[in-house]
Amino acid sequence: DGGITQSPKYxxxxxxQNVTLSCEQNLNHDAMYWYRQDPGQxxxxxxxxxxxxxxxxxxxxxxxxxSREKKESFPLTVTSAQKNPTAFYLCASSxxxxxxxxxxxxxGTRLTVV
Amino acid sequence: GENVEQHPSTLxxxxxxxxxxxxxxSDSASNYFPWYKQxxxxxxxxxxxxxxNVGEKKDQRIAVTLNKTAKHFSLHITETxxxxxxxxxxxxxxxxxxxxxxxxxxxxxxxxx
Numbered sequence: 740d741g742g743i744t745q746s747p748k749y750x751x752x753x754x755x756q757n758v759t760l761s762c763e764q765n766l767n768h769d770a771m772y773w774y775r776q777d778p779g780q781x782x783x784x785x786x787x788x789x790x791x792x793x794x795x796x797x798x799x800x801x802x803x804x805x806s807r808e809k810k811e812s813f814p815l816t817v818t819s820a821q822k823n824p825t826a827f828y829l830c831a832s833s834x835x836x837x838x839x840x841x842x843x844x845x846x847g848t849r850l851t852v853v
Numbered sequence: 854g855e856n857v858e859q860h861p862s863t864l865x866x867x868x869x870x871x872x873x874x875x876x877x878x879s880d881s882a883s884n885y886f887p888w889y890k891q892x893x894x895x896x897x898x899x900x901x902x903x904x905x906n907v908g909e910k911k912d913q914r915i916a917v918t919l920n921k922t923a924k925h926f927s928l929h930i931t932e933t934x935x936x937x938x939x940x941x942x943x944x945x946x947x948x949x950x951x952x953x954x955x956x957x958x959x960x961x962x963x964x965x966x
Contacts, residue, residue, distance in 0.1 A: 772954075779862070781942060781958040782897070797953065829896065839885030839904075839946050842954060844896040 742766050745830050745845035751853050752817070752824065760815045760848045762830035769834065771813035772842065775799060776827040785828075788813055817850060825852050855880040855947040859957025867965050872933055874960045876943035877925040886919060886926045889942045891959075897942060901928070933964045 743764040752758045764771065770789050774782040784797030788807040802821025807813055813832075817824045827849050831842040856879040866872050876886075887902035903910045903917045903926065910917050914933075919926040930937055940959045947953040 774956075779958070781857075781859070781956040784953055784955075787953065841887065841899045841902065844889075844898070846896045 743830065743832050743843050743845045745828075745848050747848060748846065750848055750850045752850060754852060755819045757816055757818050758850065760817070760828055760830075760850070762813045762815065762845055763811055764813075764832045764843075765811060766832055766834070766843060767810070768832035768843070769810070770832060771807070772831045772833075773797070773803070773805065773813070773815045774829045774831065776829055776847075782829065785815065824850055826850060855883065855945055855953070855955045857943060857945050857955045857957045859943050859960060861960060862958065863961045863963070865963045865965060866933055868933060868935060870933055872928075872930040872937070872962055872964075874928045874941055874943070874962070875925060876927070876945070876957050877923075878945040878955075879924065880945065880948050881921075881924060882948035883945045884948070885946055886917065887944050887954075888915075888917060888928045889944065889956075891940045891942065893939070900941075930962075933962075935964050935966050938962055938964045 746761045772787040773785040783799050785803050786805040788794035791810050794807050804816045829847050830845040833840045833842045859876045884905040889897035890900045891897040901917050903919050914931050916929045940961050942959050943957040944954050
């Protein structure tokens, strides 16, 4: 699968540790997003970035941090402040600004706290 | 802000029957309504979308209808097949400066052979 790549596919974290999830895209998209998916719930927006060196909090940003130093990369750090981090994390990108274009998703990272 | 409600949460149909999933949204300015399909353990993928200047769009066995007055849109799958079994998400944009796409809670569709 080309386009947008997340790594690792599975990640285990001990309580109190920070972990960073990688997201890289070669689609030349300006906008990138991080979503969290829990069983029985929709996709909830954690952070998004419309352009390099700029990002905004989504609906559930507490306990997470991001950076957007390069257009291709939008890593997500899950900090120890996130009380319930076990979930499936999806990164997405879309061309240009605006939410009225197709979002392309990575294959996801399943994070488990042990 | 935009709210997207999706129903039903689960849907079981016999192979060959039709399936309908409905979403309502709150922001009357929303102008783009995509549907995503997520198979087990895989990424969500766009299957069809509709913009506010049309009322219906079809692509083979799937169709989406939009009622802007009532602020709802629906996904219709005809002649369902077992490979249609997946979780389906609707979405609508929040039409402020935040450029957020708001997703529904998902519908788990099971097509029984």
